Amino acid sequence: MALRLSRLVTPQTYRRMLVSEGEFAVDEVSRHWVTRVVPALFVVGGMAAFALMPFLGRGWALGLVAGVALGGYGFYRLHYEYMDRFVITNMRVFRVHGIFNQHLATVPIARILDISVEQPPLGMLLGYGHFVFESAAQDQGLKRIQFVPDIEHRDLTIQRVIQRAGLRARMEWTEDGDDGS
Structure with a gap:
């Protein structure tokens, strides 16, 4: 397994x-490393959404969802690029x-x-x-x-x-x- x-x-x-x-x-x-730039920006966007959560008041859940979605997608794309080999x-x-x-x-x-x-x-x-x-x-x-x-x-x-x-x-x-x- x-x-x-x-x-x-x-x-x-x-x-x-x-x-x-x-x-x-x-x-x-x-x-090439250039293929990882956009996914890394998604991860940074997810981290920014998490950082904004305390300032969103009752909308903190929106920041949580945005952070998980942006960060998760960014990490997935980074790993996808890593798995691509010639x-x-x-x-x-x-x-x-x-x-x-x-x-x-x-x-x-x-x-x-x-x-x-x-x-x-x-x-x-x-x-x-x-x-x-x-x-x-x-x-x-x-x-x-x-x-x-x-x-x-x-x-x-x-x-x-x-x-x-x-x-x-x-x-x-x-x-x-x-x-x-």
């Missing part, structure tokens, strides 16, 4: 890997998210055709971006991963895994830029 309840508290991405087949994590990424392994990339209803989306490394990196102006300033995956599958479960911290580093990690898996041709560089043909 305790093991099952721990699934609500930590993402446990290691359970999703095919260790017996030699799969290992290359990188595990939680979402994992790069030597065989695939996958995302696990959700608390009570967990969702797993996977794309094998061999099926990744194209990776686009989007970085909005705020993302360039704060150091995050979004991945858009194009795979060989018609209907894919993993299309867009948002708010990835240090997106350039994560993109290079994925490209390195693809290269080491031998899925992309390696071209040797010649001094004059000619490929020898």
